[in-house]
Amino acid sequence: MANVLLKNIENPNSADISEYKKVGGYTSLQKxxxxxxxxxxxEVKKAGLRGRGGAGFPVAMKWTFAxxxxxxxxxxxxxxxxxxxxxxxxxxxxxxxxxxxxEGMVISGYALGSEYGFIYLRxxxxxxxxxxxxxxxxxxxxxLLGDNILNKGVKFHLAVHQGAGAxxxxxxxxxxxxxxxxxxxxxxxxxxPVNVGVFAKPTVVNNVETLSNLPYIIEIGGEAxxxxxxxxxxxxxxYCVSGHIExxxxxxxxxxxxxxxxxxxxxxxxxxxxxxxxxxxxxxxTPVLPPxxxxxxxxxxxxxxxxSMLGSGAVIVMDESVCLVKVCHRALKFFEHxxxxxxxxxxxxxxWLRSILGRIEKGEGASGxxxxxxxxxxxxxGKTFCPLGDGAASVVQNFIKHxxxxxxxxxxxxxxxxx
Amino acid sequence: MTIxxxxxxxxxxxxxxxxxxxxxxxxxxxYVAQREFGWLSPEAYAAVSDLLGVPPAIARGVGTxxxxxxxxxxxxxxxxxxxxxxxxxxxAEKLVDFLKNKYGLEPGGTTVDNRFSLxxxxxxxxxGTAPAMLVNDDFYENLTEKYIEEILGKYx
Numbered sequence: 001m002a003n004v005l006l007k008n009i010e011n012p013n014s015a016d017i018s019e020y021k022k023v024g025g026y027t028s029l030q031k032x033x034x035x036x037x038x039x040x041x042x043e044v045k046k047a048g049l050r051g052r053g054g055a056g057f058p059v060a061m062k063w064t065f066a067x068x069x070x071x072x073x074x075x076x077x078x079x080x081x082x083x084x085x086x087x088x089x090x091x092x093x094x095x096x097x098x099x100x101x102x103e104g105m106v107i108s109g110y111a112l113g114s115e116y117g118f119i120y121l122r123x124x125x126x127x128x129x130x131x132x133x134x135x136x137x138x139x140x141x142x143x144l145l146g147d148n149i150l151n152k153g154v155k156f157h158l159a160v161h162q163g164a165g166a167x168x169x170x171x172x173x174x175x176x177x178x179x180x181x182x183x184x185x186x187x188x189x190x191x192x193p194v195n196v197g198v199f200a201k202p203t204v205v206n207n208v209e210t211l212s213n214l215p216y217i218i219e220i221g222g223e224a225x226x227x228x229x230x231x232x233x234x235x236x237x238x239y240c241v242s243g244h245i246e247x248x249x250x251x252x253x254x255x256x257x258x259x260x261x262x263x264x265x266x267x268x269x270x271x272x273x274x275x276x277x278x279x280x281x282x283x284x285x286t287p288v289l290p291p292x293x294x295x296x297x298x299x300x301x302x303x304x305x306x307x308s309m310l311g312s313g314a315v316i317v318m319d320e321s322v323c324l325v326k327v328c329h330r331a332l333k334f335f336e337h338x339x340x341x342x343x344x345x346x347x348x349x350x351x352w353l354r355s356i357l358g359r360i361e362k363g364e365g366a367s368g369x370x371x372x373x374x375x376x377x378x379x380x381x382g383k384t385f386c387p388l389g390d391g392a393a394s395v396v397q398n399f400i401k402h403x404x405x406x407x408x409x410x411x412x413x414x415x416x417x418x419x
Numbered sequence: 420m421t422i423x424x425x426x427x428x429x430x431x432x433x434x435x436x437x438x439x440x441x442x443x444x445x446x447x448x449x450y451v452a453q454r455e456f457g458w459l460s461p462e463a464y465a466a467v468s469d470l471l472g473v474p475p476a477i478a479r480g481v482g483t484x485x486x487x488x489x490x491x492x493x494x495x496x497x498x499x500x501x502x503x504x505x506x507x508x509x510x511a512e513k514l515v516d517f518l519k520n521k522y523g524l525e526p527g528g529t530t531v532d533n534r535f536s537l538x539x540x541x542x543x544x545x546x547g548t549a550p551a552m553l554v555n556d557d558f559y560e561n562l563t564e565k566y567i568e569e570i571l572g573k574y575x
Contacts, residue, residue: 085503085542118437123487124499124543126556159437164446165486167541181445181473183484199439242505242546249547284504314546322508330507334541340484 001228003252004216004236005209009096015131017138020099026144028218029103033110033152040111041067044214046222050233053079053170053207054283054311056300062204065194067112069202074114077198077205078105079175080121080128083167084283085334086314089238090208092250094121094128097212098135102158104214106144109156112204117158119208120175123165132160167338171386172205174340185340186386209238230256230299237313239298244271244319256297262315263294274319278403282311284331285391287398288324308398323418325410328399329357335392346389349380353396360407363415370400370407421466427451431470441471449482458489486541494529494536496574499553502539505546514550515539517564522571534575 008014008023020026032040045060066074078101082090093101105117121129136158139145147155166184168174173187176198197203213235217225226234237255239262242248246268253266259281263269270276276291281298287308289296296306303310318327332354341347356373359365377393384390400407409417421428430451435444448471452463459482468478482488489497498518502511518524518537529536545551548560552567559570 082544083542086505086546087542088544088546091544122544123485124540124553126553127558161437162447162450163485164450164488166484178446179443180440181442181481182477183481199443240547242549243508248549280504316505316508316546318508327504327508330502330504334503337541 001236001254005100005212005238006092006097006250006252007100009092014096015098015135017099017135017142020097024219025099025215026103026142028215029106029144030150032107032218033150033154037067037111037113040107040218043217043222044111047213047217047225048222048232048234049210049213049217049225050235050300051207052209052213052237052312054084054285054309056233056310059206059210062194062206063108063112065192066114066202066204069195071195071202072113073116074112074202075198075204076105076109076112076114076117077172077175077179077203078117078119078208078211079170079172079205080119080125080208081163081170081175082125082208082312083122083170084285084312084314085331086242086280086283086316087240087312088242089240089250089313091125091128092238093208093212094125095131098128098132099139100212100215101208102135102139102145104211105158106139106149106156107214107218108204108206108211110154114204115155115157117156118161118179118198119158120161120163120169120179122169123163129160129162136160166340167334168340168386168388171388174386175205176203183340185342188385229254230297230301232301233299237298239313239315241267241315241317243315243317244274244322245269245317246271256299256302259289259294259296259298259315262298263317267317270317270319272319274321276317277320277322278318278324278327280314280316280318281308283314284316284334285387285395286311287394288402290402321418323361323416324399324403324406325357325361325416326418328396329354329361331395332357332392335388335395339388339392343384343386343389345380345383346392349376349389350392352376353392357396360410361416363410363413365407365411367411369411370404374400421470422462423452423466423470424455427455428470431467435471442473442477444471445473445478445481446485449478449488453488458492486538492529494533496534496555497536497538497553498524498571499538499540499543501541501543501545501549501551503542503546505542506550509549511550511562514562514564514567517567521564521568535571 049059050056169184174184178184193203336350380393468475551560
């Protein structure tokens, strides 16, 4: 199918509003303003749209909760804090197709009864910040944002809020804390953001890619949209592929394309014709898979049945040259660095896991270390406010589950067998 | 008397209008202050905290929580190299060694001539073109030792 989210991005001026309008931009917005906002939520429900940030939560359900809350104002936050290692799927939307996101946000805001939106953009994307600010300015100038959008009496204001380098702010309650001017430490739920979110008001947090689907859903209708890709979680999906692969990059494909097809059909297979050793299918937090387990549909429903998760759709391909103990150690270094420090099992656990993995990698591991890693991991899962600790523990559990002999070899040989 | 320039004050005032509370302008205001001085000195924290009416401890707590705020003086150019998994498996560690050997630039350190500081980053979203780095606000991808030499030559 033709690109929907990444439509027109080969055009060097694709970020400009006039180029966006030339390919049908802002017609969906024109179509919905004046309609019953509830009918838009119904359309999203029919479309079966699920959040593309990683959790795959049904969008219409989140919206219904926020829309039903009697408190005003309501806030719509776009999560553009793309920080999951391996992930670079939102960056092309932000840098090359910012108006599809803005149009999606105005439509979503109208559906929710929200008049204020923020794009929480990660600090590491300085170019995207300038591009988004310019696009927002253009949208204001064309009366597509403001107090009386397209003279239909609809109000929606939008601003970019730049994060400052904290992975945890991709978690929605940490993002809210950060937007309020605080450290990005997650809140306990309930209350959920849909009722008590930013500035204590009903708040919807959706990912860049999620919101960017709105114009297309309105354009073709929920029923037609629901026929794209996987039955239980339809739509186009941006997969981003990195590591030892012939053609790394972003690929917009129907949701549910198999991991094997993504690697071998779309990305040209393993770099240099080498042997595949392992794949992380959805960003570093998602369970690693061995080569015989990659014939699985990449969507929110099927990946758990195959022992992993879709996550952000960030595929990291590793060939036979890679030491998986080293990769696991690097991943835990990341989680230790990014743990916000609020919950003890995560703050201490990530450090302990990193330290034990470090000594195994160096050839200084002790015979009980693998069981010790598993015991620490088991004591982290489910014991923290947010999923960062779970993610860290699950990385260790799954690397050991599929590649235990490599860990054992490091310990028995007192050195890395890959060197 | 604030140490922030007139332009900075005006910019923070404009940013402030985007939010229902002054506190919410803290992160962007810290960015503005950092741009003015190259880092967040105690005086910069005091100025931002005064301006927004945010307690100094809160401003400092926020400024030390996030990786992109610099709490010590930086070199003229900040090299931010990613070493997370996608970059690592494509050779980022060798590039760290290269920066050390060729420029005397250690992770977290600054060259003696104050030209470069090196910050090791956690994923900068350029995994498909790894290894990657930012120099100040400019992205550089598909890095090799030779390419890094060429890039850094542009930053005096």
